[in-house]
Amino acid sequence: MEWLNIIxxxxxxxxxxxxxxxxxxxxxxxxxxxxxxxxxxIVLAAYVALVATDALGVNPLLSLVVVVPVMAALGYAxxxxxxxxxxxxxxxxxxxVTFGLSVIIQNGLLExxxxxxxxxQAGAIETASLHLGGGLAVGTLPLLQFVVAVAVIxxxxxxxxxxxxxxAFRATSDDQSVAQLMGLDNRHVFxxxxxxxxxxxxxxxxxxxxxxxFDPSIGPARLIFGFEAVIMGGLGSLWGTLAGGIILxxxxxxxxxxxxGWQLLAGHIAFLIVLALRPEGLFPKVQG
Amino acid sequence: MPDPLLEVRALDAGYGDFQALxxxxxxxxxxxxxxxxxxxxxxxxxxxxxxxxVMPSRRDAVRFDGEPVGxxxxxxxxxxxxxxxxxxxxxxPSLSVEENLKIGxxxxxxxxxxxxxxxxxxxxxxxxxxxxxxxxxxGQQQMVAIGRALMSNPKLLLCxxxxxxxxxxxxxxxxxxxxxxxxxxxxxxxxxxxxxxALAAASQVYCLQEGRVALEGAAGALTREAxxxxxxxx
Amino acid sequence: xxxxxxxxxxxxxxHATPSSRIGVALFVVVFVALAAAPYWGDRQSLRLLAEIxxxxxxxxLWNLLAGYAGLVSVGQQAYVGxxxxxxxxxTMLLDLPPLAAIPLxxxxxxxxxxxxxxxxxxxxxxxxxxxxxxxxEVFRLLAAQVSVLGGGSGISLPVGIITAIAPTRQxxxxxxxxVALALVVMVLLVTVALLRSRYGLALTAIRDNELAxxxxxxxxxxxxxxxYVGVAFGTAxxxxxxxxxxxxxxxDTAFSVNDWTAFVIFITVIGGxxxxxxxxxxxxxxxxxxxxxxxxxxxxxLMLGAVAILVMLKAPKGIWGLIADRFGWQMxxxxxxxxx
Numbered sequence: 001m002e003w004l005n006i007i008x009x010x011x012x013x014x015x016x017x018x019x020x021x022x023x024x025x026x027x028x029x030x031x032x033x034x035x036x037x038x039x040x041x042i043v044l045a046a047y048v049a050l051v052a053t054d055a056l057g058v059n060p061l062l063s064l065v066v067v068v069p070v071m072a073a074l075g076y077a078x079x080x081x082x083x084x085x086x087x088x089x090x091x092x093x094x095x096x097v098t099f100g101l102s103v104i105i106q107n108g109l110l111e112x113x114x115x116x117x118x119x120x121q122a123g124a125i126e127t128a129s130l131h132l133g134g135g136l137a138v139g140t141l142p143l144l145q146f147v148v149a150v151a152v153i154x155x156x157x158x159x160x161x162x163x164x165x166x167x168a169f170r171a172t173s174d175d176q177s178v179a180q181l182m183g184l185d186n187r188h189v190f191x192x193x194x195x196x197x198x199x200x201x202x203x204x205x206x207x208x209x210x211x212x213x214f215d216p217s218i219g220p221a222r223l224i225f226g227f228e229a230v231i232m233g234g235l236g237s238l239w240g241t242l243a244g245g246i247i248l249x250x251x252x253x254x255x256x257x258x259x260x261g262w263q264l265l266a267g268h269i270a271f272l273i274v275l276a277l278r279p280e281g282l283f284p285k286v287q288g
Numbered sequence: 289m290p291d292p293l294l295e296v297r298a299l300d301a302g303y304g305d306f307q308a309l310x311x312x313x314x315x316x317x318x319x320x321x322x323x324x325x326x327x328x329x330x331x332x333x334x335x336x337x338x339x340x341x342v343m344p345s346r347r348d349a350v351r352f353d354g355e356p357v358g359x360x361x362x363x364x365x366x367x368x369x370x371x372x373x374x375x376x377x378x379x380x381p382s383l384s385v386e387e388n389l390k391i392g393x394x395x396x397x398x399x400x401x402x403x404x405x406x407x408x409x410x411x412x413x414x415x416x417x418x419x420x421x422x423x424x425x426x427g428q429q430q431m432v433a434i435g436r437a438l439m440s441n442p443k444l445l446l447c448x449x450x451x452x453x454x455x456x457x458x459x460x461x462x463x464x465x466x467x468x469x470x471x472x473x474x475x476x477x478x479x480x481x482x483x484x485x486a487l488a489a490a491s492q493v494y495c496l497q498e499g500r501v502a503l504e505g506a507a508g509a510l511t512r513e514a515x516x517x518x519x520x521x522x
Numbered sequence: 523x524x525x526x527x528x529x530x531x532x533x534x535x536x537h538a539t540p541s542s543r544i545g546v547a548l549f550v551v552v553f554v555a556l557a558a559a560p561y562w563g564d565r566q567s568l569r570l571l572a573e574i575x576x577x578x579x580x581x582x583l584w585n586l587l588a589g590y591a592g593l594v595s596v597g598q599q600a601y602v603g604x605x606x607x608x609x610x611x612x613t614m615l616l617d618l619p620p621l622a623a624i625p626l627x628x629x630x631x632x633x634x635x636x637x638x639x640x641x642x643x644x645x646x647x648x649x650x651x652x653x654x655x656x657x658x659e660v661f662r663l664l665a666a667q668v669s670v671l672g673g674g675s676g677i678s679l680p681v682g683i684i685t686a687i688a689p690t691r692q693x694x695x696x697x698x699x700x701v702a703l704a705l706v707v708m709v710l711l712v713t714v715a716l717l718r719s720r721y722g723l724a725l726t727a728i729r730d731n732e733l734a735x736x737x738x739x740x741x742x743x744x745x746x747x748x749x750y751v752g753v754a755f756g757t758a759x760x761x762x763x764x765x766x767x768x769x770x771x772x773x774d775t776a777f778s779v780n781d782w783t784a785f786v787i788f789i790t791v792i793g794g795x796x797x798x799x800x801x802x803x804x805x806x807x808x809x810x811x812x813x814x815x816x817x818x819x820x821x822x823x824l825m826l827g828a829v830a831i832l833v834m835l836k837a838p839k840g841i842w843g844l845i846a847d848r849f850g851w852q853m854x855x856x857x858x859x860x861x862x
Binding site: 032033034036066088092093095096100102104106108220221231266268269271272275276 | 542588594596628641642645647648649651652653655656659660663664666674718774779780784788791820821823824826827828830831833834838
Binding site: 012164167168170171173174175177178179180181183184185186 | 340342343361362363366367371374378380381382383387390391392394395435436440465
């Protein structure tokens with residue numbers, strides 16, 4: 001029974017990892033860009049939530065109303081002013097520019113907020129739990145986060161496959177120059193995609209802030225979790241990303257149960273095993 | 289006499305060090321069908337790409353609806369009413385037939401062309417509307433490409449080698465639809481290697497040879513010898 | 523590998539240019555001066571110079587990997603740390619003399635690089651880059667599990683091992699310095715020799731157009747593997763040397779992304795990617811900046827990041843790239859001119 005509980009916790013954490021991954025996956029799908037600063041942007045969102053919560057005196061979960069638009073606007077500006085200039089066949093510029101961005105964000109946050117560990121208090125919901133019978137219990141907050149993660153992925157799927165914007169994303173990803181012939185301004189499409197990605201990052205950041213301690217240096221680890229979830233799930237598939245996140249969460253939970261020092265290692269090993277046995281991921285979408 | 293809808297003035301165009309067009313001039317009146325013929329490499333596609341804005345040109349080199357548009361990027365020219373059916377169809381593989389058509393209408397320009405009317409024009413597409421666009425036959429894909437361009441309700445439709453790679457019977461089928469397309473005053477520029485179809489469909493013909501206009505005139509007035517001479521440069 | 527080098531009668535390939543002759547002469551003069559540094563420099567300067575050599579070497583190796591073979595890695599700290607830990611293990615647990623342990627550490631790391639490559643070569647482009655980071659993280663976590671080498675908090679090299687290098691402290695410093703100089707010169711010479719050879723031509727082809735290179739019979743996969751393993755070998759030896767000098771090791775310092783990847787990447791980008799001279803110029807600029815700005819702490823890193831971004835956007839070929847384009851200079855004889 002204890003193991004079942006452990007696995008359940010792992011599944012719920014997996015939802016959070018899937019949210020880390022969804023924004024990453026989206027950007028790669030639309031413009032073949034991997035944003036090395038992605039994890040640091042999640043941490044940035046957490047700090048924005050910190051500032052918003054302090055300034056407005058509201059529950060951190062409500063600060064989403066501020067954090068999401070702020071991060072989305074930041075994403076649009078970032079893509080329009082900086083990242084659009086790096087797109088092209090050469091993979092060095094976007095990689096190095098986003099790496100530089102990662103360093104800037106980490107050190108900027110360090111300057112502004114010091115290396116002190118923070119955490120946002122969401123109140124009673126943090127300790128509340130749901131008893132599922134048979135000795136199984138889940139925390140209400142983790143459950144909420146998981147449900148939101150599933151909802152976000154479902155919403156992204158719907159957006160991509162049922163709306164005009166999603167059509168524009170897919171068309172631009174297929175063929176940039178013909179997309180222009182449809183009247184689409186590529187710069188604007190890419191900037192919207194980044195804005196969307198950072199909106200998801202904002203949600204992930206707020207959840208991160210409420211769930212655990214955070215400080216400016218934890219960005220890269222979030223990037224790696226997101227990346228591992230994307231690769232394990234399969235490139236191009238958002239639901240696959242959810243599966244990948246769950247696998248990662250469960251692997252880490254099992255590892256932690258065996259020995260607290262093995263938590264991260266267990267996750268990485270699960271990733272390496274999937275990479276060795278099924279490099280295309282578990283649910284790859286064939287890219288058209 | 290009113291300004292032509294499209295005016296190309298002494299257009300130069302090239303790819304890096306290679307110049308493809310040398311001072312090409314051309315005019316298309318409203319409602320007119322113009323054919324541009326020439327051998328491979330003569331510069332026909334380059335001409336269409338320059339008109340559509342896929343390739344850059346001097347501000348005044350392309351004038352549309354009385355205004356210089358040479359410095360406008362491609363997506364802004366679509367908004368003005370220029371649509372290109374690109375060489376090789378270039379449908380979006382991730383989109384279905386219907387989605388390819390719908391994205392053509394992304395800008396929402398007012399006009400007679402809508403999904404229902406495209407399906408009327410090309411009934412076979414209605415049957416396959418949910419299939420991935422690239423799973424259709426070559427001829428059907430060409431219909432999707434044309435329909436997609438029409439969905440933007442253009443004033444000027446540019447067709448780049450729509451007969452390429454298609455069986456003659458399919459080509460005839462597509463060209464048979466052209467009258468319905470231009471019936472409401474749409475202007476057309478067709479680039480073709482199939483001279484017979486081009487001359488049958490058009491009222492004015494330009495022949496390009498190595499990046500220059502070697503011959504121009506009314507379709508009916510040009511002799512076969514003159515065309516052959518201009519085409520091959522003998 | 524079917525890049526043939528049959529001699530065509532009456533045709534030769536020349537490599538030197540007027541500027542490269544000056545460059546090579548300069549290189550020799552500087553080398554002699556540096557080799558004599560123990561006689562004119564004080565302890566501080568020797569340490570600083572050794573650090574500069576280490577960064578020139580690390581950056582040159584990263585340049586070879588990313589700028590020439592197209593394998594952009596943000597995880598080379600894996601091998602810096604592995605080399606360092608191997609040095610500590612070989613000297614402390616197997617009683618090997620430290621100077622012998624350095625090349626051995628390199629060799630073991632090179633062997634370890636083979637299965638690592640087998641795994642991460644399944645990833646492409648940007649995902650490959652993050653994959654290298656994951657590998658470094660795995661190495662770091664594993665190192666923290668090895669309690670006999672200090673576990674998570676690290677360990678110091680016993681005095682006995684250090685004194686085994688030489689009888690006096692002064693001579694120990696001199697020897698470690700000369701080893702550092704020898705390593706960086708070796709890296710540079712091997713790099714230049716490689717680029718002058720037909721493999722170098724193959725590398726340039728791969729960098730310019732991998733598909734075309736492959737269709738011309740170049741075994742892209744084998745070359746990339748060879749470069750990856752070779753760079754791991756060099757990087758590990760430098761890591762071993764760096765921590766021999768530092769005397770103390772811990773997982774976080776040995777596998778630090780900042781120290782061994784961020785700085786190295788910035789050096790190479792600012793100096794000029796894809797050119798042998800780039801890492802040298804970049805290291806000089808980096809250390810000049812550090813001397814003047816290091817008190818600013820994280821602000822300094824922030825500025826470094828901003829400068830790297832600006833350089834990537836405005837001058838992607840780096841400082842040497844600008845100079846080479848403007849004046850056509852080369853420090854090393856790497857040109858290829860056919861003369862008949």
